[in-house]
Amino acid sequence: MARRSGGRQTGRPPAAPRAPRVDPADPVVRRHAEEVRAAMQALERGDLESARSGFRAVLDENIRHPDALLGMGLFASRVELFDTAASLIRQAIDIDPGNGSYWSNLGNVLQKMDRWDEAIEAHRKAVRFNPNHFAIRQNLGSALNLADRPFEGLPHLREALRLNPNSPDVAASYATTLYRVGEYGAAARFFRQALAGNPQLAGARFNGAVNLNWIGQWQEGWQSYDWRYATQGFHHPPALFRAPDPLPEDLHGRKALVFGEQGIGDEVRFATMVPDLLGRGATVTLECAAKLQPLFQRSFPTATVRAFPVPGEASEAGLDDFDIVLPTGSLGRHFRMGADRFPERRQVLQADPVRVAELGRRVAAIAPGPTVGLCWRSRARGRTRAEFYPEVAELGPILAVPGVTFVNLQYDDCAAELAEIRERFGVQVHVIDGLDLFDDLAGSAALSAALDMVVSANTSVAAIAGGVGVPTVEFHGRPVPPGYPVNGHDPWFPSVTPVGKRMADPWGRLFRTVARLVAERGGGSA
Template sequence: MNRVLPLQDLDVKSGVDARLQALDKLEALVGEVAREKARHRSNIALKRAIQKWRKGDLVSASQWALRATEADENNSKAFHVLAMGLERMGHLHKALLTYERAFELDPDDPELLINLGLTAWNLKLTEGAARMFQLYIAACPDSPLGYNNLGSVLCDLGHPDQGIETLRTALNRMPHEAILWNALATVLAEEGRADESLVFYNEAARLQPDFARAYHNLGYAYQHLGRLEEALENYDEALRHAVDPSERRETSHSRSICLIGAGRLEEGFRAYEIRNEPRFRAYLHHLIDAPRWQGEDLAGKKLLLVGEQGLGDEFMFANILPDVQRAVGETGKLQICVDPRLVPLFQRSFPAAEVGTYDDRTLMDKDGNKALRLVPFASKENVPDLWAPMGSAIQYYRKSLADFRHEAFLTPDADRVASFRARLAAMGPEKKVGLCWRSMMLEAKRAKYFSPIDAWGPVLQTPGVTFINLQYGDCAAEIARAQELFGVTIHQIEGLDLRDDIDGSAALCAALDLVISAPTAAAAAAASVGAKTWFLTAGRSWPQMGTDAYPWYADTRVFWPEKFRDWNALMPEVADELEVFASDAVRRPLF
């Protein structure tokens, strides 16, 4: 007979529960020991990462930080250092995700808020960046970092007054903080108040004599004011103090443009190659199965030159194409890659060349986003012997101002030029002057380089002139405003798409008596086909190369105000010169 087991009393049950609790505690203890061992291994790797970081070896630092995260997936500090490394190496999307992981693990670390904000800002997630900086200020109200970044990002969001007030308030509390003086100066400079920014940048440098960024920004401000030698001195000082590789690249790039602007062309164009360094912020990866051309002899070679940086620069850098066409000779081949809208104009201008277009892509891989440029027509059986960005050819053919021949290098459609001339003649006997006052790209940082239509009154009211619109994009409201304010009609050519029919726009420019424009693609197209072109700039610009013209083109003048962006002073001067031009008078010297 089976025995009936007695029911367990409370003491027996308690004993079982106690033993289970002991097992749970033991299991937890074993887990804690394992976690401690994992954290110990992780911290050893993290220490190595920090040592590599201090030596400037970002790749090794990131590799050790990655090992630290693999050893302990809950080590927030390891993820933080890994994210910093990824960011400095340009892998911004991956850095943002890694910062977010670190923040999930340790939401009480305020430094993560700063770095999250900076990475979001670099990715143009500007509103998110501002929120991170505001949270940091709430957590660390006595640190200058939050105010420094928030003031600047507010400027990018189009709220410069709020940015200035944020920084002024912080400076009243922390007048000894160099980064706040630098940030306030930068907001002023970005608002076109470069002259006012100088005193603040200089104070930042006085407070922190090894502050590389302050010297870089001083160079930027002096450059905008046309004081190029002082700009170069400060760029050189920045390079003496800069440790961060990205800062060195940025300063080297700005310095190269300043050298070109000062007319030191051979040195400047050689230094300008920094833009093709793979870690440069605006680097474009070209997928071309050919070696880079480094200036070697081109006779009999097939060379591909690829346009870069936007329509205006594609026009300007095309200045060297006649030289390259001669260099490859009859037995060689020049391949020209440009924006698709430029293909008809360039093919007509260089009938012996092969002209095609590029295909731009964005690749998302384990290292983040990469901007890619493919050239399908120069691939497979049509691969070139050599290739180069178009701007890189300049260093070999334009070593001094004497190398610029001041001639048209693009050929407009003769039939369309004749047709436009007939249409313009029907408007009356006055001079026909084309106008373009701004770029289509008018975000906060670029707007300061262009004048609003309201400033053009003195020019528009010049007698003896019929104005023709060359402004591409949506400008109907501005044309209507010019009519309302000044009683002047800016005529539009019916049926011509100024944005996409660049060949037609170039033909129209060739039919005009004069083009007056901001430094835009419209002005570059006009000047490239030999049209008389007046550039109106906010200050002295680097394509002038120390002259009062754009030597790249056949017939240009540049007008710029003595004070940066002082349109009210500049426009009457332009109007005076236009009146002389319209009357066919010759301006004689006073003495």
């Protein structure tokens, strides 16, 4: 469930103007400094037009005023003209190349352009020129974390915290990176430190809640989980939500609209709470991704299941027709406030039995022996995903399990990887022709249900397999904390066994454990 960091915990390098290398007693110089300072303040409070006109007025008189160039670059970044922003800040650097603030701000802009190597180099130069400014250190540490180099980022964030131990922003950045590398207990401490200094720090509230849920401290975690809507990436204003708190045990006569969020895996995970809402007598309408609608309608036949009116966006019209309006993730604080509140049912999704039988026959025709579905990575393979998923060259211990027929559940173009598996290991991972594993999720669920076992990375494949109750091993690129599993299994999906590794460890050790589980369970029950 949303097991990743949700916000860019970056510091703000000093933007206050530095005196140009001219006579500070010159009245024009003093006036320009005041005008730039006022424009910076306008930018801080969101008065973009006053900021733009203030910087422009100075540049009209002195086109080489470095602080005005920086300010205009920050304005351009605010309105998402990132190429222009980088160009303007580089002009300021050409005039004052030893200014750490300029380099740090350039790094922030380059991050927004996904030019991560250049961004990190700019942040490194900022630290070189100004090693004792906490926010400049913080920006380098956070950039390294976001560029999938969290271990490199940690020393800079520790130094930023030493330089300013009272900064909630720095404590939150440090906590976010600790969470990323699997230091969940330390992360919880520093999230609390950040929130003690600034209880309104939305990123720390949400990321801290995710961390608490992940270590099994559900009651405390759910209390802050709704703070996700104050962070970037969440679009539905909480003002539209409504529900009695606590929810009454008897909801007969109440109409509820709940909608999915956070990607297919979390839509499936949180939809496991829809039966709880139905069980209290509510009349439920569930909105979800269009490709989940057939599967969810079959699984929750007494609910009305409809696709989002706009892909990824829930309804914002007609809400007055409902007594309860909530994203499915917000049901957690009503139904999952402790490990004992997770039901023991192994199956919550109902695959089409006709398709299960048909796909079962096709799988059985491939080869005898236990059948194991395999998914080794997410579809997103970029910057923030690289350390969480293996290369196919690392799958050897799993593929070496004798007597197993492997079936592909990887849901994007993986033909080259399947060919590499054949060449490297001499193992065929069989593809079910004509089945669209990306868009036909009812078909994916039916295929999973037709298999003896699934082995998957932490993706929607594991969630769907767990939803239909097939024994599943879900592997993670970081440790699974001991407080998360219930009786060794994922609390949301009791047929799923989560396993993990330290981020610094190779995949081979973990995959030997997975191979043992496949050998033990591939033909039987979890």
